[in-house]
Amino acid sequence: MSKIRTIYRGGSRFYLNTAFPDNVYPGVTSVLGMLPKQNFLGPWNARMTAELAVDSIDFVQQMAARDRDGAVDYLRGAARRYTKVRADVGSNAHDLFERLIRGETVYSVHPDLEPYKKHFLEFLAAVNPELVRAEDVAWSDTHEYAGSFDVVMYVWLDDEGNPTPDRSGTRHLIMGDWKTSKATYPDVALQMAAYANADFMIDPDGNRTPMPEFDGAAVLHITDTQWAFKPVVIDDEVFEEFLRLRGTFNWDRDLSRRVVLKPIASSKSRLVTGTQRRG
Template sequence: MTTPKLHTISRGGSRFYVNPETGEKAPGVTSILGMLPKPFLQHWAAKTVAEYATDNLGELVGLRLRGERQGVIDFLKGAPRRSTASAAETGSAVHDLFERVAKGEPVGRVHPEYRVFLDHFDEFLKEFEPEFVFLEETVWSESLDYAGSFDAYAVIDGERVFLDWKTTRSGVHPEVALQLAAYRFADYIIRPDGSRVPQPSSTGGGVLHVRPEGWGFFPVRADAETFEYFKVLRRVFDWERTVKETVVGKPINKRPGSLPARRTAAPRKVAA
């Protein structure tokens, strides 16, 4: 997981980037991608709970015999969250190591759990010899109102590409093309002090997927056509955040027995 160098805030489960110069807020690329349907998550969550129950059966039975029914429920409900948190912690640590190595900085002692990731990254560097131009920067789009932090922009075999490091067990998913297209077609790179760097020209994107058992480098079609699909998700994000709560009005029939009015919340807006 890339850690943004710009200040971000969380609102309603979505991340917003804060422009250090103007204070304006823009939704993050990954939050916009959250508008995609993810039916596989339901199966993953059920599998995670089942695995946790199987691996911790004795502890759960002990809790239940002591009358702590709610404790058992809470343990099982939290299994997917704990799994995600653990994966995110590993991803953040590995991303930090990759950035430091790419910059030529010493990494010092490396936790044994992360050593194998770093060994694979070294293999990638030796095989592809990327020339890193930008690392862990943030792009901003004023025209479409979004921002996002990319892992790297590099020249590989003459191609100028935006790169993303992935450490997820499930592999490389198609939506990474939307993510990289959003980075590629943003308006400019913005620094923590508010200064802007012209958006670099690019020819595509790529993903380095690293797991303890191995690694792979995948080219990604992050072209203008792909970007059009991201733009649709950007509109859907606005629908979910602000528009949908405004489209159904109060009932106009006041006769006895009328159906109760749907409770309509005020549109959610990010404070300026």
């Protein structure tokens, strides 16, 4: 039975099907890395460094007295360390959400995850979704990409698009995503459009199932203070934008490295004058 594995090349994640080892496809999130970088990152990094310096000024002064370069590295790494902590919380929260939506009773969690558990249980009570698939791989041979989606589920909605937790409304098949970031960003639409338009869903045992037709998509934005379940547009226009990024990924990782050839003419060596030789 073939299995899906992930590898990293040049900072990007690729998916490999062991039955077809020549088919190595970039991950959806790596393709989304072709989007222009947000211009707030520079000021945000600077602010994180400044806040750390002010909040721990005595400690930094003591460190600098012993090891100036170490103090500089400590301050410079403020944003990186914060991002790592948030990524760990996000990964642990995703694991918790999968357990809960599968019906597992989770009695105790780390204190940092308690509010996420509380809010996810509130979501389950308010929406009452039916799980179809969770944490499987979306695989596209047609467009050569792959990625791990969070959830495929049924939700029941009334005529105004609001959830009916008693399941009295119309059943909709939804591509879903959990987000624990500070905000919900537009690229989630590109991400879910890619998953929904893949050719197959592949489970951990390597079993392939054709990707179904979806009635829509939604993101559950859940933090330690609140949660919100938001519909997301994943129509053809959005998917076409993702495919443009897929082409940009090919340009960045391959074609751009093959278009400037070796020089066929160049400047001569700089003339050394007789005066220079004698001097």
